[in-house]
Amino acid sequence: MSSRGFGIDESRIWSDLMGLAEITDPARPYTRRSFTPLFQAGRDWLRGRFAEAGLAVRLDPAANLFGRLAGTDPTLPTILLGSHTDSVPSGGRFDGPAGVIAALEVVRTLQDDGRRLRHPVEVVDCLAEEPSDYGLSCVGSRAMAGLLTSEMLDYKGPGGERLGDAIDRVGGDTTRLAEAKRSDVAAFLELHIEQGVVLERSRTDIGIVTGIVGIVRLEIVFEGEAAHAGTMPMAMRRDAGVAAARLVTFVSERARALADAGRGYVVATTGVVELAPNAINVVPQSARIVVDARAENGAVLDAFVAEIEAASLRIADETNTVRERCAVLSRATPAACDPALRALLAEGAAARGLTSLSLPSGAGHDAAFLSRIAPAAMVFVPCREGRSHAPDEWAEPGAIAAGTVAMLEAVLRFDARPPKD
Structure with a gap:
């Protein structure tokens, strides 16, 4: 034609x-x-x-x-x-x-x-x-x-x-x-x-x-304990900000590893990070992050989200904080x-x-x-x-x-x- x-x-x-x-x-x-x-x-x-x-x-x-x-x-x-x-x-x-x-x-x-x-x-x-x-x-x-x-x-x-x-x-x-x-x-x-x-x-x-891609937006909240930034020894801190930072790093590194391993198109972004009381001389009492995870393969995306959830519990334990919340805000399948x-x-x-x-x-x-x-x-x-x-x-x-x-x-x-x- x-x-x-x-x-x-x-x-x-x-x-x-x-x-x-x-x-x-x-x-x-x-x-x-x-x-x-x-x-x-x-x-x-x-x-x-x-x-x-x-x-x-x-x-x-x-x-x-x-x-x-x-x-x-x-x-x-x-x-x-x-x-x-x-x-x-x-x-x-x-x-x-x-x-x-x-x-x-x-x-x-x-x-x-x-x-x-x-x-x-x-x-x-x-x-x-x-x-x-x-x-x-x-x-x-x-x-x-x-x-x-x-x-x-x-x-x-x-x-x-x-x-x-x-x-x-x-x-x-x-x-x-x-x-x-x-x-x-x-x-x-x-x-x-x-x-x-x-x-x-x-x-x-x-x-x-x-x-x-499928898109999952995941909200995670860590709770620790506020303390003076100068007087609380490092070994005794319950720093929710550190917990959030470790999870942000995990999300980025794991997404890259999945993509490099040939698991298809995989990306992840932590575009929201909120600390409280958000003061320069106070150990953060709480931290809230929102992760945007995307993948072309639905099974890969579901497994990745499960890994993020498990990592948040592990990191909370390692930082002596509590994972107060881990919730899926929205989910769109590939x-x-x-x-x-x-x-x-x-x-x-x-x-x-x-x-x-x-x-x-x-x-x-x-x-x-x-x-x-x-x-x-x-x-x-x-x-x-x-x-x-x-x-x-x-x-x-x-x-x-x-x-x-x-x-x-x-x-x-x-x-x-x-x-x-």
Whole structure:
């Protein structure tokens, strides 16, 4: 199948990305937090782009925004494309929006060429993919997978507002949340900047994601005894800070050992360390750390978390402290990308003269939840120096266009496949 006539409009993609980026807090570019007036303004802008492309626009009960292009066969399930438009504080212009605008460009290109697919195609802006002020990420895609629970809806945000009330405030209807679960999706494709350096350093056009890591966030609290920093002998101390430091070191060294031993992609970060009373001349009485552990293999991740839990008990004993708490704050299981969709992406890229390689995703994405309800795959495009979640996040126009071309080619190939018996 030759598709050389299908031309992506690179300038149109870029214009839309820069236009959406202008909808930001000028004091903190590029910030468009979910559930805020700026997020709503971005959504209003996107609705206009969907409508201009001739798409039927709607919000589902979980406040996911869709633009739908009908297919020629009403009996066929939907090809779903997209990502998210919310950001982290002082984030970038590409993390999320590049995937939404690329998806929109796929359907605009089909429209420009007068080509109608057999399958309907929907472009989705998933609600609140980034960690929200309500303590939850991937809110919209969880709902589409049927995994947004009533307990989650009761999570509280700023001022005590419930997450469920916030969803309703931005256009959802949580009394009908069950209707947000999708059973009509044939495939989901998501384009995203890599947020790493593999593609840039290898000078590869696109990455085809093998799988999305599982993520476990673990909170550990050590209790010791406060004492004067000058008068308490070292041998008699019950220093909770030392216990925390030893566990931080263990987490880092063990993650590296697992990766070096060929156990797949494994990383771990202790991004929260809190000491009390947090005074320069007082032995810490308590210490709280939060560990973010990630692995591509679920069994490896579970074993690693068990090792951290065991190490925390051992370290508490060695430092004469007490491990007061060890709790899993959140857990997301690894998600493998669909081999058939990955093959279509590789074939489509090669047909357009694009180079590709396979690589895992060390970050979480909406595709991880949508893979629970349909075959899912991701296209990565290079970003400068791997920078992301920062104002200087950058991807070249040609890189995003290349990823969009690969996604379009995969959609065409998927639509042309003979029906399964």
